[in-house]
Amino acid sequence: MALRWRPVAMDGRDNPDIYGDPNVQMEETMAEQREKVLVIVQLSGGNDYLNCIVPWEDPMYQDVRSGIRITEEDVIPLDNGLGLNPGMGAFKELYDQDRVAIIHGIGYPTPSRSHFRSMDIWHTATPDRVGDEGWLGQAVRQLDPTGSNVVTAVNFGNGLPRALAAPGVPVASVGDLDDYGLLTGMSGAAQREKALAAFSRIYTPGVGSGMVMDYLGKTGLDALKGADILKQAPKMYESTVEYPDNSIAKALKGVAQVHFANLGTRVFYTTSGGWDTHTNEISLQRGLWEEVSTGLRAFFQDLEEHDLGPEVTVLVFSEFGRRVKDNGNGTDHGSGGVSFVIGDSVKGGHYSEYPSLDVGRLIEGDLQYNFDFRGLYTDLLEDWLDLDAREIVGGNFEKISPFAVAV
Amino acid sequence: MTTAARSGTDTELIAHLLRRAGFGATWEELQAAGDLGYQGTLDLLFNPGDPESMPQDIIRRYHPDQSITQIAPSSGSVWMYRMSTTKTPFEEKIALFWHRIFATGQTKLIQGKVMLTQIEMFRQFGLGSFRDLLVQLSQNPAMILWLDNQDNHKGNINENYGREILELFAMGVGNYSEEDIKECSRAFTGWTIANMPYMSIKMRNNTLRPYGYVAWQYQFDADDHDDGEKTFLGETGNFNGDDIIDIICKNPATPRFIARHLYHHFIADELPVPQWPFEGPKDPEAIELMVDAYFANDYSIGAMLRAVFESDMFKSEATQYARIKSPVELVVGTLRLAGGFDWPTADIFKATAACGFMGQALLAPVSVEGWMGGDDWISTGSMVQRINFASATVGDPTKKGIKSIIDQISDRHPRGLVTPKALVDECLELAGSLRVEDETKEGIVTYAREQGDIDPRTDDGVDKIVSVLQLIVSTREYQLV
Numbered sequence: 001m002a003l004r005w006r007p008v009a010m011d012g013r014d015n016p017d018i019y020g021d022p023n024v025q026m027e028e029t030m031a032e033q034r035e036k037v038l039v040i041v042q043l044s045g046g047n048d049y050l051n052c053i054v055p056w057e058d059p060m061y062q063d064v065r066s067g068i069r070i071t072e073e074d075v076i077p078l079d080n081g082l083g084l085n086p087g088m089g090a091f092k093e094l095y096d097q098d099r100v101a102i103i104h105g106i107g108y109p110t111p112s113r114s115h116f117r118s119m120d121i122w123h124t125a126t127p128d129r130v131g132d133e134g135w136l137g138q139a140v141r142q143l144d145p146t147g148s149n150v151v152t153a154v155n156f157g158n159g160l161p162r163a164l165a166a167p168g169v170p171v172a173s174v175g176d177l178d179d180y181g182l183l184t185g186m187s188g189a190a191q192r193e194k195a196l197a198a199f200s201r202i203y204t205p206g207v208g209s210g211m212v213m214d215y216l217g218k219t220g221l222d223a224l225k226g227a228d229i230l231k232q233a234p235k236m237y238e239s240t241v242e243y244p245d246n247s248i249a250k251a252l253k254g255v256a257q258v259h260f261a262n263l264g265t266r267v268f269y270t271t272s273g274g275w276d277t278h279t280n281e282i283s284l285q286r287g288l289w290e291e292v293s294t295g296l297r298a299f300f301q302d303l304e305e306h307d308l309g310p311e312v313t314v315l316v317f318s319e320f321g322r323r324v325k326d327n328g329n330g331t332d333h334g335s336g337g338v339s340f341v342i343g344d345s346v347k348g349g350h351y352s353e354y355p356s357l358d359v360g361r362l363i364e365g366d367l368q369y370n371f372d373f374r375g376l377y378t379d380l381l382e383d384w385l386d387l388d389a390r391e392i393v394g395g396n397f398e399k400i401s402p403f404a405v406a407v
Numbered sequence: 408m409t410t411a412a413r414s415g416t417d418t419e420l421i422a423h424l425l426r427r428a429g430f431g432a433t434w435e436e437l438q439a440a441g442d443l444g445y446q447g448t449l450d451l452l453f454n455p456g457d458p459e460s461m462p463q464d465i466i467r468r469y470h471p472d473q474s475i476t477q478i479a480p481s482s483g484s485v486w487m488y489r490m491s492t493t494k495t496p497f498e499e500k501i502a503l504f505w506h507r508i509f510a511t512g513q514t515k516l517i518q519g520k521v522m523l524t525q526i527e528m529f530r531q532f533g534l535g536s537f538r539d540l541l542v543q544l545s546q547n548p549a550m551i552l553w554l555d556n557q558d559n560h561k562g563n564i565n566e567n568y569g570r571e572i573l574e575l576f577a578m579g580v581g582n583y584s585e586e587d588i589k590e591c592s593r594a595f596t597g598w599t600i601a602n603m604p605y606m607s608i609k610m611r612n613n614t615l616r617p618y619g620y621v622a623w624q625y626q627f628d629a630d631d632h633d634d635g636e637k638t639f640l641g642e643t644g645n646f647n648g649d650d651i652i653d654i655i656c657k658n659p660a661t662p663r664f665i666a667r668h669l670y671h672h673f674i675a676d677e678l679p680v681p682q683w684p685f686e687g688p689k690d691p692e693a694i695e696l697m698v699d700a701y702f703a704n705d706y707s708i709g710a711m712l713r714a715v716f717e718s719d720m721f722k723s724e725a726t727q728y729a730r731i732k733s734p735v736e737l738v739v740g741t742l743r744l745a746g747g748f749d750w751p752t753a754d755i756f757k758a759t760a761a762c763g764f765m766g767q768a769l770l771a772p773v774s775v776e777g778w779m780g781g782d783d784w785i786s787t788g789s790m791v792q793r794i795n796f797a798s799a800t801v802g803d804p805t806k807k808g809i810k811s812i813i814d815q816i817s818d819r820h821p822r823g824l825v826t827p828k829a830l831v832d833e834c835l836e837l838a839g840s841l842r843v844e845d846e847t848k849e850g851i852v853t854y855a856r857e858q859g860d861i862d863p864r865t866d867d868g869v870d871k872i873v874s875v876l877q878l879i880v881s882t883r884e885y886q887l888v
Binding site for chain 1: 554555557558560563565566567570574580585676681685731764775776782783785786787788789790791792794795796798799800802844845846847850851853854857870874877878881882883886887
C-alpha cells in the first residue's frame with residue numbers, strides 16, 4: 001500500500017525511530033507507486049461532440065452541419081471513420097500513445113438543456129432530484145473521513161465547483177499557487193505572526209454561534225492550514241517542461257506542482273470556460289481545444305519527466321453535447337456528449353458507441369445518449385480511487401472499464 | 408470631540424440599511440444620515456442627487472485603456488471607480504443586482520463599451536417597471552450578442568434568448584414548457600443589431616483600428632420577424648416580443664421569482680437558484696409583501712424594495728448580518744472605508760482583479776447563470792483572497808479613510824494612551840458601526856493588549872491601530888452584511 005501523506009518539510013524522514021531506515025523507505029517509495037490521483041478538466045458551456053469527435057465521412061454529418069462542418073481538409077483523421085477537431089493536434093499525440101479513452105454518447109436520462117441544471121447533475125450525480133452534495137466532495141469524505149488533510153482536494157480557479165462541495169469536507173481553492181497565504185498585507189513578520197494567532201482564535205467557533213458563523217470559522221481555519229501546506233509546492237518544483245500561456249495550462253501546471261510535492265492531494269479540479277458556442281463555433285471551439293490539448297500534453301510530459309505518470313488519471317467532461325442540426329453559425333444546447341479518460345494507466349481507444357445521427361433516432365433533435373455518466377463515475381471511484389461508488393452515484397451502473405488490467 | 412449623541416440602535420439600523428442599499432457607510436456618513444433618521448435616509452435613497460463620482464475625463468486622461476475598454480479589467484475598473492467614489496451607491500447596488508441576474512459577459516462580446524452601456528441601462532431602469540426593464544434588456548445590444556439573438560431568424564430560430572428570458576431572467580424553471588420557449592424565440596426574431604454583417608466582422612477581427620469600436624445599436628428587422636400566430640403560456644396571437652413580455656409580467660410566477668432574487672440580494676441568503684423549483688422560499692411572507700407591491704405599483708421594482716426596507720422584518724435582528732457579502736460588496740465596501748479614490752490610480756486594477764479572484768469578475772460572469780451567492784462565495788481559496796484584500800487595503804494609514812479613523816481616536820484621547828478595549832470598541836464604531844460577537848471582540852482585545860502601550864500620536868501607535876483595523880476586517884463578522 002502506498003504511503004500516507006506526511007507534511008514534507010517537517011517530517012521525520014531522517015529519523016529511523018519514526019519512519020524506519022530512510023534508505024529502505026526511499027526504496028519503498030520508488031518501488032511502490034504513490035496513491036492514485038484523479039484530475040478533473042471541466043469544459044464549461046457544452047463542448048460540441050459532433051465537431052470534437054467528428055464523424056466526417058458520414059453523409060448525415062455533412063447534411064446536418066451544412067453551416068459549421070469540420071471539412072476533410074481540416075479534420076485530424078483518427079480511426080473508425082472518425083476524426084478530431086483541428087484544434088486537437090496535441091490530443092492526437094496522447095491518443096496515439098494509447099493514453100486516451102474516448103467515451104462516446106455519454107449522458108443521462110431525460111436530459112436537461114439548461115447549463116445550470118445539467119452541470120449540477122454532473123456535479124451531484126443526481127439527475128432525478130436536486131442533489132445537495134458534490135460527487136467528489138463525497139469521494140473526499142470517504143478518502144479522508146475526519147478531514148485531517150485540508151488539501152486532499154485542491155481546486156484551481158475562482159470559487160468552488162459544486163462537484164467538490166459537501167458539508168464538512170475541506171477543499172483548498174487556489175487562484176494563484178505562487179502567492180498563497182493569509183494576512184499577507186500585514187507589515188512586519190512578528191506582527192503578522194501574532195495576528196495569525198489571533199485569527200486562529202477568533203475563527204474558532206463559539207458555542208451556538210450559528211451555522212453560517214460555524215461555516216465561516218471552519219473555512220477560515222482550513223484556509224490557514226491549507227496555505228501553510230500548499231506554499232511548499234512551488235518552492236519544491238523543478239521541471240524543464242514549458243506550459244503554454246493560457247489559464248487551463250496554468251492550472252494543470254499547478255496540479256503538477258502540488259502532485260510532485262506529495263502533499264496527499266488525491267483530487268484536483270480545473271475548469272476551462274467559454275464552450276457555449278451558439279455562434280462562431282468553428283473558430284471558438286478550435287481555439288479552446290488547442291488550449292486544452294497543448295495544456296494536457298505539457299502536463300503529461302511533466303509527469304513523465306518526474307516519473308509520476310502511472311498514478312494520475314484525468315477526466316475531461318462537459319455538461320452536455322450540442323444540438324445535431326446547426327443554427328447556421330453555431331449550435332444550440334443538446335444532449336449526449338463525449339468524455340475522455342486520459343492517463344498512463346488507461347487503455348486507450350473507443351468506448352461505448354457513437355450515437356446514430358439518423359433523424360429517426362434523435363430525441364427532439366438531439367443525440368440519444370447511450371452511456372450513463374454515473375457508470376464512468378463508478379469506474380473512477382471504484383477502480384481508480386478504491387472507494388464505494390454506489391452511495392455516491394445512487395445505485396449500480398454499467399461500467400466501461402477504461403483502465404489497463406495491471407493497474 | 409463628543410461621540411454620537413444619537414442612540415446606538417438607531418445608528419446601527421441606519422448602518423444596516425446603508426450596508427444593504429449601498430456598500431456601507433463611513434463614520435462621517437453615518438453622522439450625516441443620523442440627522443435625517445432612518446426614514447429620511449430611506450427617502451434620500453429613492454431620490455438621489457448627483458453621483459459626484461470621479462469624472463470620466465479625468466479617469467481617461469490617466470487610463471488610455473479606459474477609452475477603449477477592450478479588456479474586461481478595464482471596463483470592470485470603470486465601474487469600480489464609480490462604485491467606490493459615488494455619492495449614490497444605491498444605484499450601483501441595483502445595477503449590480505441586475506448584473507447578477509441578467510449576467511452578460513465581456514468574455515464573449517470583446518467590446519467593453521456595450522457592456523458599460525448595459526450597466527448604465529440598469530442604473531436608469533433598474534428601479535422602475537419590470538416590463539420596461541425587460542423591453543430594454545431584450546433590445547440591449549450586449550444582451551442580443553451575448554445570447555445570440557442576432558442569429559435568431561424567421562424560420563430558423565436560435566432559442567438561446569428565448570430560453571433564458573424565461574428560465575433565468577423572469578420566471579424560473581417549471582413555469583413554462585419547451586414549446587413556450589420555441590414560441591417565445593419566434594416572437595423575438597428580428598430583434599437584432601443594425602448592420603450586423605459588418606459588426607460581426609469587426610467583432611471577429613477584434614481590432615481597434617482605424618477608429619476603435621463602433622458601439623452596436625438595436626434594430627428591429629421586420630423582414631426577419633416571424634409574424635405568425637404563436638401560443639405562449641396559454642395565450643394565442645400574432646405576438647411580437649413586447650406582447651411576450653406583457654404576458655410574462657402579468658404572470659404571478661414572475662414577481663415571485665424576482666422577489667426571491669431581491670430577497671437573496673437585499674435581505675438574507677437564499678438557496679442556490681437551481682433548487683428554487685424544488686424548495687419554497689425561506690420567508691414566504693416577505694415574498695408576498697413584494698409581490699403585492701409589484702402588482703399595486705405597475706410592476707415597480709423600486710416599490711418592492713421600498714416595502715422591504717420599511718418592513719419590521721428588514722429591521723429585525725435576524726435580518727442584520729444575515730447575508731454573506733458578495734466579493735464586490737466586500738471589495739467596494741472596504742475601498743470606501745479606506746476613503747475611496749481621489750485620483751486615478753493603478754490600484755483600481757488590483758481591486759477589480761481581486762473581485763475576480765474571489766469569484767465575481769465584474770462584467771465577466773463565468774456563464775449566463777451569473778453567480779449563485781450565499782455559501783457559494785465562501786471556500787478556503789476565496790477566504791484567503793477576501794482576508795488578504797481587506798487587510799491590505801485598510802493597512803495603509805495614509806489613505807484618507809484610515810487617517811480619519813486614526814485622527815478621531817487621537818482626538819478622543821488627548822493624553823495619548825488608549826486601553827485595548829476602548830481601542831477595539833472605537834475601531835468597530837468608526838469603521839461603520841460594526842458589530843461582532845463577544846468572543847471575536849475578546850480575541851481582538853487580546854491581540855491589542857499584546858501590542859503593549861498604544862499612543863495614537865506616535866508612528867508606532869498608528870501601526871498598532873492599523874493592525875487592529877486589519878484584524879477587524881479579517882473577522883468572520885466582516886464577511887457578513
